[in-house]
Amino acid sequence: MILDGKQIAADIRAELKEQVSELLAQGKRAPKLAVILVGHNPASETYVANKIKACQEVGIDAEKIAYDETITQQTLLTEIHRLNNDPSIDGFIVQLPLPEHINESAVLSAIDFRKDVDGLTPENVGRTVQGLPSLVSATPRGIRELLARYNIATEGKHVVVIGRSNIVGKPIAMLLMQRPYLSLPGMSASSLGDATVTICHSKTQDLDAICRTADIIIVAAGSPKLLTANMVKEGVVVIDVGINRVEDQTTPRGYRLVGDVDFENVAPKASYITPVPGGVGPMTIVSLLQNTLQAYKENNF
Ligand code: NAD
Ligand code: L34
Numbered sequence: 001m002i003l004d005g006k007q008i009a010a011d012i013r014a015e016l017k018e019q020v021s022e023l024l025a026q027g028k029r030a031p032k033l034a035v036i037l038v039g040h041n042p043a044s045e046t047y048v049a050n051k052i053k054a055c056q057e058v059g060i061d062a063e064k065i066a067y068d069e070t071i072t073q074q075t076l077l078t079e080i081h082r083l084n085n086d087p088s089i090d091g092f093i094v095q096l097p098l099p100e101h102i103n104e105s106a107v108l109s110a111i112d113f114r115k116d117v118d119g120l121t122p123e124n125v126g127r128t129v130q131g132l133p134s135l136v137s138a139t140p141r142g143i144r145e146l147l148a149r150y151n152i153a154t155e156g157k158h159v160v161v162i163g164r165s166n167i168v169g170k171p172i173a174m175l176l177m178q179r180p181y182l183s184l185p186g187m188s189a190s191s192l193g194d195a196t197v198t199i200c201h202s203k204t205q206d207l208d209a210i211c212r213t214a215d216i217i218i219v220a221a222g223s224p225k226l227l228t229a230n231m232v233k234e235g236v237v238v239i240d241v242g243i244n245r246v247e248d249q250t251t252p253r254g255y256r257l258v259g260d261v262d263f264e265n266v267a268p269k270a271s272y273i274t275p276v277p278g279g280v281g282p283m284t285i286v287s288l289l290q291n292t293l294q295a296y297k298e299n300n301f
Contacts, residue, residue, distance in 0.1 A: 001150075003239070003274045005142070008149050009282035013058050016289055020059035031296035032061040033117065033288070034083055034092035038076065038102070039069035043245070044095050047285075054285050060292055063089075069099045076102060077110050084112040087301040091117030091135075091292045096167065114299050117291035120166065129174055135291050140172040142283030143218065143239055144192050145290075152216075152237055152272060155194040160211055162227070162260070163220035164201045168241055172218055173197045207231070219260040229265035238266060238273040241280045 020030060033055055037048050048064060055062035065079065076094075083092045092115055098104050113123035119137035127134035136144075147154065159176050163169035180193035195216070200207055202221075211217055211231040219227050220241035232238065242260030259276030267273050274280055 001272050003146055003150055003272050003279060005146055005274055005280055005283045006278040008146055009142075009286040011149075012145070012286045012290070013054060016058040016060075016286075016293060019293065024059070030059055030061050031090045031292050032063070032088055033292045034063045034065055034089050036065045036067070036076070036079065036083075036092065036094045038067045038071055038095070038098055041097070043243070044097075048095055050281075050285050051288060054289055055292075058289055060289060071099075071102075073102045073106065076107060080107065080110045084110075084115060089115065090296040090299065090301065091115045093118040093288070115295060117288060117295055119171070119291065125166070125171065128171060131178055135295065136175065136287075137167055137171050138287040138291065139168045139220075139241060139280060139284045140175055141287040141290065142280060143172055143241070144175055145287065146239070146274070146280070146283050147192055147237075150272060154192045154216065157195050157215040158213055159195040159197045159216045159218065160200060160214035161197060161218045161220070162200045162207070162211075163222075163241070164199055165220065168220040169199060169201075172220075173199045221260050223260055224258050225260070225262040227261045227266060229262065229269055232266055232269055234269050235271045236269065238270045239280065240274050240276050243276060243281060 024030060035048050035051055037044060052062045052064055083089050094107055096104065098107065108120045109122060111121050113121045116124050116135050119128065119135040124134045128136055154176050161169050161173045176193060176195040177197040178193040198210055200210060204210070208231045211227065212233055214236060216237040217227060217232065218239040218241065222242055222244060224244045224246060227238065238261055240259035240261040244258050245255040246258050247254065248256040257277050263273070263275065
Protein backbone atom coordinates (compact mmCIF):
# COMPACT_ATOMS: atom_id res chain seq x y z
CA MET A 1 0.00 0.00 0.00
CA ILE A 2 1.23 3.46 -0.88
CA LEU A 3 1.68 5.92 2.01
CA ASP A 4 0.18 8.95 0.33
CA GLY A 5 2.07 11.87 1.84
CA LYS A 6 0.62 14.25 -0.69
CA GLN A 7 -2.95 13.42 0.35
CA ILE A 8 -2.25 13.35 4.11
CA ALA A 9 -0.46 16.70 3.84
CA ALA A 10 -3.50 18.14 2.03
CA ASP A 11 -5.78 16.80 4.80
CA ILE A 12 -3.58 18.43 7.47
CA ARG A 13 -3.49 21.73 5.56
CA ALA A 14 -7.30 21.73 5.56
CA GLU A 15 -7.26 21.16 9.35
CA LEU A 16 -4.71 23.94 9.83
CA LYS A 17 -6.74 26.30 7.67
CA GLU A 18 -9.73 25.79 9.96
CA GLN A 19 -7.63 26.39 13.06
CA VAL A 20 -6.18 29.60 11.63
CA SER A 21 -9.58 30.95 10.58
CA GLU A 22 -10.83 30.19 14.10
CA LEU A 23 -8.01 32.37 15.50
CA LEU A 24 -8.87 35.17 13.10
CA ALA A 25 -12.56 34.88 14.03
CA GLN A 26 -11.49 35.43 17.65
CA GLY A 27 -9.88 38.71 16.56
CA LYS A 28 -6.31 37.39 16.81
CA ARG A 29 -3.60 38.05 14.26
CA ALA A 30 -2.44 35.37 11.81
CA PRO A 31 0.67 33.35 12.65
CA LYS A 32 3.78 34.39 10.72
CA LEU A 33 6.75 32.42 9.40
CA ALA A 34 9.95 33.85 7.92
CA VAL A 35 12.26 31.80 5.69
CA ILE A 36 15.87 32.80 5.11
CA LEU A 37 17.29 31.55 1.82
CA VAL A 38 20.96 32.09 1.01
CA GLY A 39 22.14 31.67 -2.60
CA HIS A 40 20.41 30.15 -5.60
CA ASN A 41 20.47 26.38 -5.13
CA PRO A 42 17.61 25.31 -7.47
CA ALA A 43 16.35 22.57 -5.14
CA SER A 44 16.32 24.95 -2.15
CA GLU A 45 14.44 27.53 -4.22
CA THR A 46 11.76 24.92 -5.03
CA TYR A 47 11.43 23.79 -1.40
CA VAL A 48 11.18 27.36 -0.10
CA ALA A 49 8.60 28.24 -2.76
CA ASN A 50 6.57 25.17 -1.70
CA LYS A 51 6.77 26.27 1.94
CA ILE A 52 5.58 29.82 1.21
CA LYS A 53 2.76 28.56 -0.99
CA ALA A 54 1.58 26.11 1.69
CA CYS A 55 1.54 28.91 4.29
CA GLN A 56 -0.58 31.07 2.02
CA GLU A 57 -3.02 28.22 1.49
CA VAL A 58 -3.72 27.84 5.21
CA GLY A 59 -3.65 31.54 6.12
CA ILE A 60 -0.22 31.68 7.78
CA ASP A 61 1.67 34.84 6.81
CA ALA A 62 5.01 34.02 5.20
CA GLU A 63 8.00 36.15 4.36
CA LYS A 64 10.95 35.03 2.25
CA ILE A 65 14.24 36.74 3.05
CA ALA A 66 16.67 36.03 0.21
CA TYR A 67 20.41 36.75 0.23
CA ASP A 68 23.14 36.33 -2.32
CA GLU A 69 25.62 33.51 -1.57
CA THR A 70 28.31 36.16 -0.87
CA ILE A 71 26.54 37.25 2.35
CA THR A 72 28.89 37.29 5.36
CA GLN A 73 28.21 35.16 8.41
CA GLN A 74 28.00 38.34 10.49
CA THR A 75 25.25 39.84 8.32
CA LEU A 76 23.31 36.58 8.54
CA LEU A 77 23.70 36.50 12.33
CA THR A 78 22.53 40.12 12.56
CA GLU A 79 19.40 39.19 10.57
CA ILE A 80 18.75 36.23 12.89
CA HIS A 81 18.98 38.49 15.93
CA ARG A 82 16.54 40.88 14.29
CA LEU A 83 14.05 38.04 13.69
CA ASN A 84 14.57 36.75 17.25
CA ASN A 85 13.48 40.17 18.51
CA ASP A 86 10.69 40.89 16.01
CA PRO A 87 7.39 40.26 17.84
CA SER A 88 5.48 39.88 14.55
CA ILE A 89 7.48 36.72 13.68
CA ASP A 90 6.34 33.50 15.42
CA GLY A 91 8.94 31.28 13.85
CA PHE A 92 11.66 31.27 11.23
CA ILE A 93 14.01 28.88 9.49
CA VAL A 94 17.32 29.08 7.67
CA GLN A 95 17.07 26.84 4.62
CA LEU A 96 20.05 24.45 4.33
CA PRO A 97 22.59 23.93 2.89
CA LEU A 98 24.47 27.19 3.49
CA PRO A 99 27.53 28.26 1.47
CA GLU A 100 30.87 26.77 2.57
CA HIS A 101 32.18 29.98 4.19
CA ILE A 102 29.32 30.06 6.69
CA ASN A 103 29.44 27.98 9.87
CA GLU A 104 26.12 26.15 9.91
CA SER A 105 26.11 25.27 13.58
CA ALA A 106 26.97 28.86 14.61
CA VAL A 107 24.02 30.08 12.56
CA LEU A 108 21.54 27.50 13.86
CA SER A 109 22.64 28.06 17.47
CA ALA A 110 21.85 31.78 17.13
CA ILE A 111 18.14 31.09 16.56
CA ASP A 112 15.89 31.67 19.59
CA PHE A 113 14.69 28.12 20.35
CA ARG A 114 11.14 29.37 20.87
CA LYS A 115 11.11 30.49 17.21
CA ASP A 116 13.08 27.48 15.94
CA VAL A 117 10.28 25.91 13.88
CA ASP A 118 12.83 23.66 12.16
CA GLY A 119 13.75 22.15 15.54
CA LEU A 120 17.47 22.32 14.77
CA THR A 121 18.82 24.36 17.70
CA PRO A 122 20.79 22.49 20.37
CA GLU A 123 18.06 23.49 22.85
CA ASN A 124 15.25 21.83 20.88
CA VAL A 125 17.31 18.78 19.99
CA GLY A 126 18.25 18.34 23.66
CA ARG A 127 14.67 18.78 24.80
CA THR A 128 13.50 16.22 22.23
CA VAL A 129 16.13 13.73 23.42
CA GLN A 130 14.97 14.19 27.01
CA GLY A 131 11.30 13.78 26.04
CA LEU A 132 10.47 17.38 27.01
CA PRO A 133 8.04 19.52 25.01
CA SER A 134 9.97 20.86 22.04
CA LEU A 135 9.80 21.89 18.43
CA VAL A 136 10.69 18.74 16.47
CA SER A 137 12.40 19.05 13.12
CA ALA A 138 9.98 19.00 10.23
CA THR A 139 10.93 15.82 8.37
CA PRO A 140 10.94 13.53 11.46
CA ARG A 141 7.70 15.13 12.64
CA GLY A 142 6.19 14.47 9.21
CA ILE A 143 7.33 10.85 9.13
CA ARG A 144 5.85 10.24 12.56
CA GLU A 145 2.58 11.86 11.55
CA LEU A 146 2.42 9.75 8.37
CA LEU A 147 2.91 6.53 10.36
CA ALA A 148 0.30 7.67 12.90
CA ARG A 149 -2.34 8.50 10.30
CA TYR A 150 -1.95 5.05 8.72
CA ASN A 151 -2.09 3.42 12.17
CA ILE A 152 1.32 1.84 11.72
CA ALA A 153 2.46 0.87 15.22
CA THR A 154 6.14 1.05 16.12
CA GLU A 155 6.02 -0.50 19.59
CA GLY A 156 8.54 -3.34 19.85
CA LYS A 157 9.31 -3.12 16.13
CA HIS A 158 12.84 -3.13 14.75
CA VAL A 159 13.32 0.16 12.93
CA VAL A 160 16.43 0.57 10.79
CA VAL A 161 17.37 4.17 9.96
CA ILE A 162 19.89 4.63 7.13
CA GLY A 163 21.60 8.03 7.50
CA ARG A 164 22.77 9.93 10.60
CA SER A 165 22.14 13.59 9.72
CA ASN A 166 21.04 16.13 12.31
CA ILE A 167 18.02 16.99 10.19
CA VAL A 168 16.59 13.47 9.62
CA GLY A 169 18.50 10.37 10.74
CA LYS A 170 19.36 11.26 14.33
CA PRO A 171 16.04 12.89 15.31
CA ILE A 172 13.76 10.24 13.74
CA ALA A 173 15.75 7.50 15.48
CA MET A 174 15.38 9.35 18.79
CA LEU A 175 11.63 9.89 18.38
CA LEU A 176 10.84 6.29 17.49
CA MET A 177 12.91 4.75 20.30
CA GLN A 178 11.35 6.92 22.99
CA ARG A 179 8.62 6.07 25.41
CA PRO A 180 5.59 7.72 23.85
CA TYR A 181 5.02 10.24 26.65
CA LEU A 182 6.06 13.02 24.33
CA SER A 183 2.88 13.93 22.54
CA LEU A 184 3.14 16.88 20.23
CA PRO A 185 0.42 19.50 20.29
CA GLY A 186 -1.68 19.08 17.17
CA MET A 187 -0.58 15.50 16.52
CA SER A 188 -2.81 12.49 16.06
CA ALA A 189 -3.85 10.80 19.28
CA SER A 190 -1.97 7.59 18.55
CA SER A 191 1.49 8.06 19.90
CA LEU A 192 4.47 6.40 18.34
CA GLY A 193 7.66 5.22 19.94
CA ASP A 194 8.90 2.19 21.87
CA ALA A 195 10.74 0.85 18.83
CA THR A 196 14.12 -0.85 18.83
CA VAL A 197 16.18 1.38 16.57
CA THR A 198 19.37 0.67 14.64
CA ILE A 199 21.08 3.64 12.99
CA CYS A 200 23.19 2.81 9.95
CA HIS A 201 25.55 5.08 8.00
CA SER A 202 28.28 5.07 5.38
CA LYS A 203 30.68 3.07 7.59
CA THR A 204 28.13 0.42 8.61
CA GLN A 205 29.21 -3.13 7.85
CA ASP A 206 26.76 -5.55 6.26
CA LEU A 207 23.92 -3.11 5.80
CA ASP A 208 22.04 -5.74 3.78
CA ALA A 209 21.85 -8.21 6.67
CA ILE A 210 20.80 -5.51 9.14
CA CYS A 211 18.04 -4.30 6.82
CA ARG A 212 16.71 -7.83 6.33
CA THR A 213 15.90 -7.94 10.07
CA ALA A 214 13.94 -4.64 9.92
CA ASP A 215 10.18 -4.29 10.30
CA ILE A 216 10.42 -0.62 9.29
CA ILE A 217 13.21 0.95 7.21
CA ILE A 218 13.71 4.72 6.98
CA VAL A 219 16.20 5.69 4.29
CA ALA A 220 17.75 9.17 4.31
CA ALA A 221 21.06 8.79 2.51
CA GLY A 222 20.77 10.66 -0.77
CA SER A 223 21.75 7.70 -2.94
CA PRO A 224 19.40 6.38 -5.65
CA LYS A 225 18.49 2.69 -5.38
CA LEU A 226 20.48 2.23 -2.18
CA LEU A 227 17.71 0.00 -0.79
CA THR A 228 17.07 -2.94 -3.09
CA ALA A 229 14.56 -5.81 -2.96
CA ASN A 230 17.10 -8.37 -1.68
CA MET A 231 17.66 -6.17 1.41
CA VAL A 232 14.08 -6.27 2.71
CA LYS A 233 11.86 -8.92 4.24
CA GLU A 234 8.33 -9.55 3.09
CA GLY A 235 5.84 -7.11 4.67
CA VAL A 236 8.38 -4.41 5.50
CA VAL A 237 7.33 -0.75 5.90
CA VAL A 238 9.58 1.54 3.85
CA ILE A 239 9.90 5.30 4.34
CA ASP A 240 11.97 6.85 1.54
CA VAL A 241 13.29 10.28 2.53
CA GLY A 242 15.81 10.64 -0.30
CA ILE A 243 15.31 13.26 -2.98
CA ASN A 244 17.66 12.79 -5.93
CA ARG A 245 17.55 14.44 -9.34
CA VAL A 246 18.46 12.04 -12.13
CA GLU A 247 18.94 13.20 -15.69
CA ASP A 248 15.99 12.39 -17.93
CA GLN A 249 15.81 14.15 -21.27
CA THR A 250 12.28 12.86 -21.88
CA THR A 251 10.94 15.24 -19.20
CA PRO A 252 10.42 18.99 -19.74
CA ARG A 253 12.83 19.86 -16.89
CA GLY A 254 15.53 17.46 -18.13
CA TYR A 255 15.50 15.47 -14.87
CA ARG A 256 13.18 13.46 -12.68
CA LEU A 257 13.07 12.90 -8.94
CA VAL A 258 13.86 9.55 -7.40
CA GLY A 259 14.28 8.49 -3.79
CA ASP A 260 16.85 6.20 -2.18
CA VAL A 261 14.75 3.08 -2.75
CA ASP A 262 14.52 0.86 -5.81
CA PHE A 263 10.79 1.46 -5.68
CA GLU A 264 9.76 -0.76 -8.55
CA ASN A 265 11.29 -3.89 -7.02
CA VAL A 266 10.89 -3.12 -3.30
CA ALA A 267 7.22 -2.07 -3.45
CA PRO A 268 5.88 -5.60 -4.22
CA LYS A 269 7.49 -6.90 -0.99
CA ALA A 270 6.43 -3.96 1.21
CA SER A 271 3.21 -3.72 3.24
CA TYR A 272 3.53 0.09 3.09
CA ILE A 273 5.90 2.30 1.12
CA THR A 274 6.25 6.04 0.44
CA PRO A 275 6.67 7.25 -3.14
CA VAL A 276 9.08 9.97 -4.29
CA PRO A 277 7.79 12.53 -5.07
CA GLY A 278 4.56 12.66 -3.07
CA GLY A 279 5.71 10.92 0.12
CA VAL A 280 7.87 12.50 2.82
CA GLY A 281 8.47 15.83 0.99
CA PRO A 282 4.92 17.19 1.35
CA MET A 283 4.85 15.95 4.98
CA THR A 284 8.00 17.97 5.72
CA ILE A 285 6.32 21.10 4.47
CA VAL A 286 3.08 20.64 6.37
CA SER A 287 5.03 19.82 9.56
CA LEU A 288 6.73 23.20 9.30
CA LEU A 289 3.29 24.81 9.25
CA GLN A 290 2.24 22.77 12.30
CA ASN A 291 5.40 23.87 14.11
CA THR A 292 4.68 27.50 13.22
CA LEU A 293 1.18 27.26 14.67
CA GLN A 294 2.63 25.51 17.75
CA ALA A 295 5.17 28.34 18.26
CA TYR A 296 2.42 30.93 17.80
CA LYS A 297 0.29 29.29 20.48
CA GLU A 298 3.10 28.68 22.97
CA ASN A 299 4.67 32.13 22.71
CA ASN A 300 2.95 35.42 23.05
CA PHE A 301 5.34 37.68 21.25
P1 NAD B 1 23.08 13.89 4.45
O1 NAD B 1 22.99 14.09 3.00
O2 NAD B 1 23.63 14.96 5.32
O3 NAD B 1 23.92 12.59 4.80
C1 NAD B 1 23.67 11.34 4.20
C2 NAD B 1 23.73 10.26 5.26
O4 NAD B 1 23.56 9.00 4.65
C3 NAD B 1 25.06 10.20 6.00
O5 NAD B 1 24.80 10.10 7.38
C4 NAD B 1 25.74 8.96 5.46
O6 NAD B 1 26.52 8.32 6.44
C5 NAD B 1 24.58 8.10 5.01
N1 NAD B 1 24.89 7.30 3.83
C6 NAD B 1 25.24 7.76 2.60
N2 NAD B 1 25.46 6.72 1.76
C7 NAD B 1 25.26 5.60 2.48
C8 NAD B 1 25.34 4.22 2.18
N3 NAD B 1 25.70 3.78 0.97
N4 NAD B 1 25.06 3.35 3.15
C9 NAD B 1 24.71 3.76 4.40
N5 NAD B 1 24.61 5.06 4.73
C10 NAD B 1 24.89 5.96 3.79
O7 NAD B 1 21.63 13.44 5.00
P2 NAD B 1 20.24 14.23 4.91
O8 NAD B 1 20.46 15.67 4.98
O9 NAD B 1 19.38 13.54 5.90
O10 NAD B 1 19.72 13.90 3.44
C11 NAD B 1 19.56 12.59 2.96
C12 NAD B 1 18.61 12.59 1.76
O11 NAD B 1 17.31 12.97 2.19
C13 NAD B 1 18.98 13.57 0.65
O12 NAD B 1 18.59 13.00 -0.59
C14 NAD B 1 18.10 14.77 0.96
O13 NAD B 1 17.81 15.53 -0.20
C15 NAD B 1 16.86 14.09 1.45
N6 NAD B 1 16.01 14.88 2.36
C16 NAD B 1 14.69 14.87 2.09
C17 NAD B 1 13.81 15.52 2.92
C18 NAD B 1 12.35 15.45 2.64
O14 NAD B 1 11.59 16.19 3.21
N7 NAD B 1 11.90 14.55 1.78
C19 NAD B 1 14.29 16.20 4.03
C20 NAD B 1 15.66 16.19 4.31
C21 NAD B 1 16.51 15.51 3.46
N1 L34 C 1 16.51 24.29 7.30
N2 L34 C 1 16.78 22.99 5.41
C1 L34 C 1 16.06 23.31 6.50
N3 L34 C 1 14.87 22.72 6.80
C2 L34 C 1 14.39 21.74 6.01
O1 L34 C 1 13.26 21.11 6.35
C3 L34 C 1 15.11 21.38 4.86
N4 L34 C 1 14.67 20.45 3.95
C4 L34 C 1 15.65 19.57 3.29
C5 L34 C 1 16.72 20.49 2.69
N5 L34 C 1 17.08 21.59 3.54
C6 L34 C 1 16.33 22.01 4.60
C7 L34 C 1 13.56 20.54 3.21
O2 L34 C 1 12.70 21.39 3.39
C8 L34 C 1 14.81 18.90 2.24
N6 L34 C 1 13.52 19.58 2.26
C9 L34 C 1 12.47 19.32 1.36
C10 L34 C 1 11.30 20.08 1.36
C11 L34 C 1 10.28 19.84 0.46
C12 L34 C 1 10.40 18.85 -0.46
C13 L34 C 1 11.56 18.08 -0.47
C14 L34 C 1 12.58 18.32 0.44
C15 L34 C 1 9.30 18.64 -1.44
O3 L34 C 1 8.42 19.47 -1.59
N7 L34 C 1 9.33 17.54 -2.19
C16 L34 C 1 8.34 17.23 -3.20
C17 L34 C 1 8.90 17.44 -4.60
C18 L34 C 1 9.50 18.79 -4.82
C19 L34 C 1 10.08 18.99 -6.22
O4 L34 C 1 9.30 18.96 -7.18
O5 L34 C 1 11.32 19.16 -6.34
C20 L34 C 1 7.94 15.77 -3.02
O6 L34 C 1 6.83 15.42 -3.45
O7 L34 C 1 8.75 14.99 -2.51
